[in-house]
Amino acid sequence: MPARPGDPVDLVLTPRDELSLARRDLTADCSRCVGLCCVLPAFAASADFAFDKPAGTPCRHLQDDARCGVHDQLRDRGMPGCVVFDCFGAGQRVTQQTFGGADRPTDAAGLAALSAVFPVMRQLTELLWHLTEAETLVPAGDLREEAAAARARAERLTHGTADELRALDAAGLRREVGDLLGRVSEVVRAGVPGRARDRRGADLVGRQLRGADLHGVSLRGALLIGADLRGADLRRADLLGADLRAADLRGADLTGALFLTGPQLTAATGDAGTRLPAALTRPAHWPDTVTAPPGGARSPAGGARGRRPRRR
Numbered sequence: 001m002p003a004r005p006g007d008p009v010d011l012v013l014t015p016r017d018e019l020s021l022a023r024r025d026l027t028a029d030c031s032r033c034v035g036l037c038c039v040l041p042a043f044a045a046s047a048d049f050a051f052d053k054p055a056g057t058p059c060r061h062l063q064d065d066a067r068c069g070v071h072d073q074l075r076d077r078g079m080p081g082c083v084v085f086d087c088f089g090a091g092q093r094v095t096q097q098t099f100g101g102a103d104r105p106t107d108a109a110g111l112a113a114l115s116a117v118f119p120v121m122r123q124l125t126e127l128l129w130h131l132t133e134a135e136t137l138v139p140a141g142d143l144r145e146e147a148a149a150a151r152a153r154a155e156r157l158t159h160g161t162a163d164e165l166r167a168l169d170a171a172g173l174r175r176e177v178g179d180l181l182g183r184v185s186e187v188v189r190a191g192v193p194g195r196a197r198d199r200r201g202a203d204l205v206g207r208q209l210r211g212a213d214l215h216g217v218s219l220r221g222a223l224l225i226g227a228d229l230r231g232a233d234l235r236r237a238d239l240l241g242a243d244l245r246a247a248d249l250r251g252a253d254l255t256g257a258l259f260l261t262g263p264q265l266t267a268a269t270g271d272a273g274t275r276l277p278a279a280l281t282r283p284a285h286w287p288d289t290v291t292a293p294p295g296g297a298r299s300p301a302g303g304a305r306g307r308r309p310r311r312r
């Protein structure tokens with residue numbers, strides 16, 4: 001029978017929809033923040049920032065409405081370091097929840113209070129980002145319940161007072177959650193035939209990994225800065241904390257890659273041929289055309305197969 005107006009609608013959510021819903025509060029909403037990431041941290045003139053800025057002083061580009069005046073030109077204005085930062089919604093939580101929507105203080109004590117809380121909240125929201133994913137990765141059972149409980153606990157902690165947040169052992173919590181995410185990762189990657197390779201924390205800076213078979217490999221914490229990963233098979237690879245700055249992901253397949261974040265992708269290079277996990281979107285600065293030739297022959301994980309490293 002055809003549906004009539006007013007009939008209940010069966011919503012079929014894709015994995016991307018489900019994860020996006022779970023993460024709706026883990027996305028930066030600058031309209032509800034007082035520009036914390038543009039005031040509290042210090043940065044130094046470098047490839048990432050065009051000028052020095054001391055901690056606790058507003059960036060010269062921060063407008064009175066707490067918006068960035070050069071938001072659409074950050075790379076062109078020499079500020080790529082801003083592009084790759086994501087607070088995962090910590091800014092609006094600190095502004096609205098912890099400090100009750102108050103204006104940004106200008107006195108040293110007020111700024112010190114914010115500076116003590118914002119990094120802790122940032123860690124909590126990043127853990128929440130990963131825990132929401134962990135819950136979707138494993139079947140119903142003890143491990144999923146553990147992930148759900150850890151997420152609920154982290155969520156409760158974000159509602160603490162400023163003093164409670166300051167006193168939180170964030171490093172200890174990160175270790176606990178990291179262990180849990182590691183066990184989730186093991187379960188997911190166990191389904192990949194012959195996935196025994198473990199490159200956790202590996203130094204792969206500038207390595208030639210074009211077309212490499214990294215399917216299901218753990219690369220958590222690996223240094224992949226400037227690595228040539230064109231056409232690499234990174235399906236279901238664990239990329240928690242992997243440093244992908246300037247890595248070349250054109251044509252790479254990251255379908256189902258675990259614990260990957262937007263800032264990691266934004267720091268890398270990709271193109272329309274890069275396949276992403278369902279819940280992540282293509283960074284705006286990546287070309288929407290295929291710019292790399294096909295990946296070619298697969299090489300072993302971390303192996304160079306006789307090619308010389310590309311000079312950068």
Ligand code: SF4
Pocket residue numbers: 037038059060061062063067068069070071079082
């Ligand atoms: S350039 Fe824009 S985003 Fe970066 S710190 Fe300054 S105001 Fe913030």
